[in-house]
Amino acid sequence: MKKISIIIPAYNEEQPLRLLYDELVKTITLYPELRYEWEILFINDGSRDGTLSVIKDLREIDKRVCYVDLSRNFGKEAAMCAGFDYATGDCAIIMDADLQHPPQVMMEMLKFWEEGYEDVYGKRNTRGDESWLRKCLSKLYYRVLQKATRIEILENVGDFRLLDRKCIEALKQLRETERYTKGMYAWIGFRKKEIIFDTANRIAGKSSWTFYRLVHLAIDGITSYSTFPLRISTIIGTIVSVIAFIYLIFIFIKTIIYGDPIQGFPTLILTILFLGGIQLLSLGIIGEYLGKIFNESKNRPPYITREYKGSPAKSSHPDHQGIHE
Numbered sequence: 001m002k003k004i005s006i007i008i009p010a011y012n013e014e015q016p017l018r019l020l021y022d023e024l025v026k027t028i029t030l031y032p033e034l035r036y037e038w039e040i041l042f043i044n045d046g047s048r049d050g051t052l053s054v055i056k057d058l059r060e061i062d063k064r065v066c067y068v069d070l071s072r073n074f075g076k077e078a079a080m081c082a083g084f085d086y087a088t089g090d091c092a093i094i095m096d097a098d099l100q101h102p103p104q105v106m107m108e109m110l111k112f113w114e115e116g117y118e119d120v121y122g123k124r125n126t127r128g129d130e131s132w133l134r135k136c137l138s139k140l141y142y143r144v145l146q147k148a149t150r151i152e153i154l155e156n157v158g159d160f161r162l163l164d165r166k167c168i169e170a171l172k173q174l175r176e177t178e179r180y181t182k183g184m185y186a187w188i189g190f191r192k193k194e195i196i197f198d199t200a201n202r203i204a205g206k207s208s209w210t211f212y213r214l215v216h217l218a219i220d221g222i223t224s225y226s227t228f229p230l231r232i233s234t235i236i237g238t239i240v241s242v243i244a245f246i247y248l249i250f251i252f253i254k255t256i257i258y259g260d261p262i263q264g265f266p267t268l269i270l271t272i273l274f275l276g277g278i279q280l281l282s283l284g285i286i287g288e289y290l291g292k293i294f295n296e297s298k299n300r301p302p303y304i305t306r307e308y309k310g311s312p313a314k315s316s317h318p319d320h321q322g323i324h325e
């Protein structure tokens with residue numbers, strides 16, 4: 001029998017978890033014609049509330065529930081990486097813990113998987129109860145990202161997707177610490193299929209993405225997959241230098257012909273400020289990439305595991321020794 005892993009990263013999701021579990025079990029039993037072995041793999045991403053004890057309770061009553069407990073909050077990207085490492089299924093479905101990803105869609109994904117697609121992803125039809133500003137910014141962001149990178153990163157496509165074992169093995173090879181998983185899905189390739197779904201509103205708890213975190217993710221997205229920003233400073237720098245040079249010749253000739261008492265103070269200040277700005281911008285851009293190199297060069301693992309409880313039979317992860325039942 002084929003085994004399906006459901007990977008669920010959870011950070012302070014005490015309230016929605018039980019509901020999610022009930023929904024999942026309901027969906028699984030609703031389709032008796034799809035006979036699979038299931039693994040519900042929770043990644044507890046250093047939650048500060050009772051998320052872990054809820055997961056442990058669920059495991060008491062249902063051994064299909066497995067979990068990885070990370071030693072602190074590493075962020076969703078790292079939590080998903082842990083999910084890929086520990087998932088034992090023939091394919092894995094990643095979904096959010098807050099029921100924004102409707103479990104029924106999972107069954108549709110599985111049908112496409114059976115047809116031979118290797119990466120079936122959900123595309124949001126609506127964006128739930130997000131603010132107008134966030135919707136607009138997200139649209140703008142995808143435009144810029146698309147222009148700047150060579151690989152295709154899809155708009156409104158989140159992390160709700162089914163990945164074949166081949167994709168998981170490919171993703172496991174990408175061990176960068178500065179992770180931007182959305183770009184990785186595009187990068188690994190494979191046969192992809194899109195499914196449109198309606199985002200539900202978050203049922204409980206609140207979104208852990210603050211504006212600050214989203215800005216970070218946006219910058220990471222661009223700088224992880226493109227060196228275009230580095231080129232921007234080269235282009236602007238060249239244009240400014242050419243203009244400055246022409247202006248220099250102009251001033252030189254003008255001074256020779258007409259002479260020049262103390263004039264031109266505004267031009268001077270303007271030039272200094274303008275060039276100063278561009279220099280700072282370029283330094284900032286270089287700094288972004290330098291920071292990435294710095295973090296990457298430390299070569300640290302993307303996450304640290306405190307505990308793993310799962311189905312020991314098939315697990316292949318090197319960290320597993322001695323901790324499972």
Ligand code: UDP
Binds near residue numbers: 045073079095209
């Ligand atoms: N999440 C996580 N670690 C984090 C932040 C979020 O594992 O540091 C999980 C969270 O529990 C949820 C999913 O990532 O299952 C999506 O998070 P959220 O609903 O806050 O994001 P949004 O839906 O607003 O994009």
Ligand code: MG
Binds near residue numbers: 202
């Ligand atoms: Mg959410």
